[in-house]
Amino acid sequence: MRNPALWLDKTFALQEHTITHYAWVIVGIAAVVQMVGAAIRMVFGVLVEPLAETFNWSLGSIGIAYALMSIITAVSSPPAGYLSNRFGAKRTMTAGTVLFFIGMMWTAQVQQIWELYAAYGIIFGIAQATLLVPVVPAVASWFRRHLGLGTGLMLGSWSLGPAIAVQVMAVLFENIGWSESFMVTGIVGTAILLSILLFFKDTPEQAGRVAYGARSSDKPLITSGNIFVEFQSEFQGFVYKTNAFWNLINIHFLGCVGHAVILVGIIPLAMSKGLGPVNAAGVLTTISIVSIVTRFIAPVLSERYGSKIIMFFSFFGQGIGVFLLFTASSTWEFYLFAVVWAIPYGGEGTVFPVINRQYYGHSPMGANYGWQLLGAGLGMALGGLLPGLIFDITGGYAWAIALSAVFSLAGAAAILFLDPTNRQLIPDWPEVESDHVTTGTSSISNGGD
Amino acid sequence: MRKGSSEQSTTHVSPKLEGFEIKGRPLTGLGLLIASVVGTFAVLIYFGAWAVSDRMEKRVAATESSVAQIEAKWWEDSLLTVCPLH
Numbered sequence: 283m284r285n286p287a288l289w290l291d292k293t294f295a296l297q298e299h300t301i302t303h304y305a306w307v308i309v310g311i312a313a314v315v316q317m318v319g320a321a322i323r324m325v326f327g328v329l330v331e332p333l334a335e336t337f338n339w340s341l342g343s344i345g346i347a348y349a350l351m352s353i354i355t356a357v358s359s360p361p362a363g364y365l366s367n368r369f370g371a372k373r374t375m376t377a378g379t380v381l382f383f384i385g386m387m388w389t390a391q392v393q394q395i396w397e398l399y400a401a402y403g404i405i406f407g408i409a410q411a412t413l414l415v416p417v418v419p420a421v422a423s424w425f426r427r428h429l430g431l432g433t434g435l436m437l438g439s440w441s442l443g444p445a446i447a448v449q450v451m452a453v454l455f456e457n458i459g460w461s462e463s464f465m466v467t468g469i470v471g472t473a474i475l476l477s478i479l480l481f482f483k484d485t486p487e488q489a490g491r492v493a494y495g496a497r498s499s500d501k502p503l504i505t506s507g508n509i510f511v512e513f514q515s516e517f518q519g520f521v522y523k524t525n526a527f528w529n530l531i532n533i534h535f536l537g538c539v540g541h542a543v544i545l546v547g548i549i550p551l552a553m554s555k556g557l558g559p560v561n562a563a564g565v566l567t568t569i570s571i572v573s574i575v576t577r578f579i580a581p582v583l584s585e586r587y588g589s590k591i592i593m594f595f596s597f598f599g600q601g602i603g604v605f606l607l608f609t610a611s612s613t614w615e616f617y618l619f620a621v622v623w624a625i626p627y628g629g630e631g632t633v634f635p636v637i638n639r640q641y642y643g644h645s646p647m648g649a650n651y652g653w654q655l656l657g658a659g660l661g662m663a664l665g666g667l668l669p670g671l672i673f674d675i676t677g678g679y680a681w682a683i684a685l686s687a688v689f690s691l692a693g694a695a696a697i698l699f700l701d702p703t704n705r706q707l708i709p710d711w712p713e714v715e716s717d718h719v720t721t722g723t724s725s726i727s728n729g730g731d
Numbered sequence: 732m733r734k735g736s737s738e739q740s741t742t743h744v745s746p747k748l749e750g751f752e753i754k755g756r757p758l759t760g761l762g763l764l765i766a767s768v769v770g771t772f773a774v775l776i777y778f779g780a781w782a783v784s785d786r787m788e789k790r791v792a793a794t795e796s797s798v799a800q801i802e803a804k805w806w807e808d809s810l811l812t813v814c815p816l817h
Contacts, residue, residue, distance in 0.1 A: 516748060523753040528760030532767050539771075664771065668778075675782045685774065692770070696763050709751055 298427065298495055304486070305424040305432060305494035311478045312417045312436045315375060317443025318382070318471055319413035322406050323351070324444035328451045329389075329402075332460035339395055347402045349663060354407025356659025359415050362408075363652020366416030367514055370484040371648070378412030379475040385409055386468025390461045415655055418635050419647035423485045423505070426644070427495025430585030430636050437632040438578035441570040501713035503644050513712060517645045520708045526641050526701055527650065530634065533593070533696050535657035537630045540600055540690030542665025543682050544607075544623070545569070548616075550669070551679045555611045568620035569627065576628030581636045588703045589637035592629060594694055599626025601690030607683045631658065640703040643710035665689075780814030783807040 291297055326348050333344050366374045388401035418433065425432045447467075454463035483489035485505040492502070504510050521527050545566070552562035576596075584592040603623035610616050634654055638647050665686075672682040701707060783803075790801050803811070811817055 520748070520751070520753055523757055525757040525760030528757050528764045532760070532764040536767060664775075671778055671782060675778065675785050681778075692767065696767075699759055699763060708753075709748055 299431075303494050304483075304489060304491050305421075307481060308421055308424045308483070309432050309436050311482050312421045313439035314478055315413055315417045315475065316436060316440055317446070318475060319378075319410050319417075319443070320440055321443040321447030322382070322385075322410050323355075325447050325451050326351075326402070328448060328455060329460065332455060333392075333398070336460075337393075337395075343395055344398070347398045349667070350399055350403030351407040351410070352659060352663040352666070354404055355410045355414075356656050356663065358408045358411035359655035359659060360649065360652040362411040362415035363419070363648040363650070363655075365412070366419060366648035366652070367646045368511070371416035371420035372479060372482050372484050374412050374416045375482070376476070376479055378409050378416075379472055379479065381405055381409035381412065382475070383468055383472040386464050386471065390464035390468065411652075411655070415652045416648060419651050420482075420484055422635050422639060422647050423503075423644075424493055425495055426493035426497075426500055428585070429639050430581035430583070432494065433632065433635045434578040434581040437581070438574050440577060441574050445567075445570060501715070504712050504714055514646055517642075517708060517711065518649055521642055521645070521650060524641070524701075524707045525699070526637075526707060527653070529696055529700055530637065530650075531653050531657035533597075533657075533693050533700075534631070534634065534654045535661040536689045536693030536696060537597055537600065538658045538661025539665040539668075540597075540604075540661075540686050540693065541627050541630060542662045543668050543686035543689075544604060544627075546666045547669030547673075547679055547682050548620075550673070551607065551683075552616050554679070555616075557613055557616060561613050561616075565616045565620045568617055569624040572621050572624035573628030576625050577632045580629030581632050584633045584636040589633045589640055590697060590700050590703050593633050593637065593700075594697045596626045596629035596633070597690050597694035597697060599623075600630055601687045601694060603627075604683050604687045604690070608680065637700075637703060641701070641707045643706050643708070645708070645711040661689075776810060776814050777816060780810045780817035783810050784817050 330341065330344050333339055334341060362374060362378075365377075385401050385405035388397065388405065392398045392401055418436070421432055421436055422429055451463055451467065454466060458466070485503075486493040486496075487502050487505040492500075504513065548565055548569070549559075549562045552565050553559065557565070580592055580596060600623065603619070603626060606615070606619040606622060610619055634651065635647065638650050638654075642650065668685060669679060669682045672685075673679060787801055787803060787807065791797065794801070
């Protein structure tokens with residue numbers, strides 16, 4: 283190689299990248315929204331014991347709230363995607379923030395078990411969907427190219443939110459009590475979300491800017507007005523007729539069952555093999571940390587080499603990797619599993635925004651992504667149920683591990699039926715004809731940023 | 732969503748949807764989705780029925796009676812009826 287710098291520049295199109303684009307502000311805001319949305323799910327773990335102690339509720343009856351939240355989040359995802367397409371991501375996420383606040387305040391005040399079901403199960407379930415579903419399609423609209431880089435950075439932060447939230451809540455519980463902790467974090471979390479959403483713009487066109495990666499030959503996309511709504515309906519009609527639309531819901535479901543079994547069952551499994559609580563928890567922490575790397579890398583590679591092949595190896599690796607658990611009995615074997623399995627697991631779910639772009643071009647992604655998260659949510663709920671159920675019957679986790687492998691490998695097989703990603707399945711979303719279009723409040727220019 | 736954007740509608744490039752059609756129905760995608768749903772129900776029924784027969788065996792052992800004498804709940808009966816392997 284005569285000039286490595288030139289080679290790097292050409293290979294990774296470095297000349298197209300800049301850190302001063304507003305798209306990175308959007309990615310930063312989206313990462314915070316993702317952290318809060320994902321944290322809703324994980325703080326439940328620290329809530330169980332105080333509720334059981336305070337109200338003398340059984341663990342099973344408290345657990346129903348978590349199952350209810352998972353199912354409500356799943357079934358709310360397609361409507362959240364529709365709302366995001368129809369009314370914009372910012373409005374939908376603002377509504378989600380209000381629901382988050384109500385859910386936090388109500389959960390802090392619960393006195394009856396039905397209130398927990400309503401506050402945590404239903405309100406938080408809808409809040410989680412309205413925060414998590416719109417944010418990814420909104421980020422996608424800010425990237426004309428290099429979407430993998432944008433979503434990779436955003437989705438890489440997924441693991442951080444729960445990790446931070448659980449630690450913060452645990453410290454607060456210890457010092458000010460569980461009820462006050464929920465009120466404080468509810469107020470602070472809502473204030474943070476509302477503040478950062480002030481800087482959020484649904485599309486670059488709305489902000490009077492150009493999307494990241496846009497070239498001088500690119501024209502702005504149609505993002506508003508009656509014609510936008512009409513096109514959405516027309517395009518979405520074609521999307522529903524593609525095999526990929528239905529298969530991607532199926533694939534997300536299968537992959538999520540596959541890893542939810544492991545994420546829920548790994549600590550009790552490790553403890554049943556003689557690991558102490560700290561070491562067992564460390565296995566899960568290792569999975570979270572290692573997976574951050576592939577959460578970032580997988581979408582970037584997908585954009586470059588095609589999503590189908592990256593998805594296939596992620597699902598296949600996730601399925602094959604769990605076989606290490608059949609023989610794992612010592613601490614190092616569990617940690618080896620955590621590292622080996624986390625690599626494909628991290629790449630399993632983060633490729634979906636990129637494959638949506640490769641199949642459906644620049645058309646609004648909210649509805650498609652919402653349906654895919656329906657599959658994911660139901661998969662997570664089922665996968666979370668299986669380890670406990672199987673342990674109760676068999677007294678071990680071997681069947682659960684086998685089922686995790688079966689679901690992941692079934693997902694890998696389903697990926698083989700997907701269309702090639704090197705051509706779009708429907709025509710691309712229409713562009714605005716002229717370079718300068720008056721939109722009432724600002725002018726969209728297709729020049730530089 | 733922006734207000735006052737009607738001028739976009741007068742200047743847009745018409746989409747390339749004219750004449751575009753997708754022939755046939757998405758049978759492969761829907762078929763795979765339905766296969767997964769059926770497979771998942773099969774797994775749930777199998778393990779559910781296993782759990783029920785396990786519970787009933789424990790009740791039999793505890794009361795020292797026969798399986799026929801044990802009063803099963805409606806959902807236990809349903810799972811055992813639906814599962815061909817239990």
